[in-house]
Amino acid sequence: MAQTRAPRADAVRNRKKILDAAREQITLHGPDAGMDEIAAAAGVAVGTLYRHFPTKTDLVAAVVAEYTTHVAEAAEAARERLASGSRAVDEISDFLAHVTEATATNHAVKAAARTLGADPVDRDAEARAGAALAALIQAGQADGDIHQDVTVDDIYLLFSTAPTDQPPAARARWLSLVLTGLTTHTRTANAKPAS
Amino acid sequence: MAQTRAPRADAVRNRKKILDAAREQITLHGPDAGMDEIAAAAGVAVGTLYRHFPTKTDLVAAVVAEYTTHVAEAAEAARERLASGSRAVDEISDFLAHVTEATATNHAVKAAARTLGADPVDRDAEARAGAALAALIQAGQADGDIHQDVTVDDIYLLFSTAPTDQPPAARARWLSLVLTGLTTHTRTANAKPAS
């Protein structure tokens, strides 16, 4: 049952070009980025775009999936680092800072995803991220740095609303305020974690 | 220079009907709510709608303005209550809970405002809300309930991203988490303020 033969080389190349262009254009011009614009940016005709992604919704979903995978990998990397003796709170702080940044960049992309139908998020990647995050939280609680009642859902809840269209300074402040609610540290301690 | 004579009675009536219908339809069907739909819901023809609001953006802006005014009034009412001996933290908590609720309801409206051009927010109402909020924060800090470094901008920053499409329980949890970052209280104290 090995029927579907390998995709053509140029098809693979184009798929990547389209995905990159889509991310870039949507980030730049918001959900209003037209299929024509994206195609042009990718150096491809509209028809090609539709061969790879039958609908605009599918295209955006694919872009979001890339992002989700990225977050999952970051979470798992943070957990790995625990083995090297790093402190869980610090890893969580860094991870969340990273996610906040990434989310800010992908602001428009996620907005576009909402505008169309919020879609089949990559369940697998989401699960991996959740597992890694749970381990980090547990470690942090064992250290006495994270409030006992904090759950993975809390993190999701807070970061699903991370400010995206604010300047970097505001985003940093937001992160600081939110972390105060999760950790047992005072605000200054958050800003300058023991090195 | 008293030239513009009083608007006709039916015009005033229709304006209100349109505003109500717009809020309702946008809340219901999101930013996609068509001008035709809104007009129909208001029991009016499209043309009438355009007489009152030359563009869809203007219409949405007007709806948002109503909301802003509402928030400003709530903030001022909270400040008034300080005179009656109520505690500032509690007033702030209640106010923020109220805003979170109101924002959840107006979720789609604000989304619509973004989709079109984020607009001339009612500067006056915003200023009034800011002044009232500043007074509340100051009082809370004097009581020792609110962290010294908290500012009005912090509140704006946090609540500009209040979760809107989450179920009530999640919104309550979110509020609790965020308040922990603002007050000197522990989480349980927030949930059950001294009566």
Add this chain to the structure above:
DNA sequence: GAGTAAGATGAACTTCGGTTCACTATCTAT
């Protein structure tokens, strides 16, 4: 190096929703 299936092209089509405007109805000042 043919032959052929997979892929690419882009002009044209369709849909959809905001907006217009010539016309009619209604209110209000005299």
Add this chain to the structure above:
DNA sequence: ATAGATAGTGAACCGAAGTTCATCTTACTC
């Protein structure tokens, strides 16, 4: 009661953006 401005009506207009498809190209197979 009447005039005339003010407001309301809704079919038609228009442009934008997603999507299709008949045709041409190109990469892989034997």
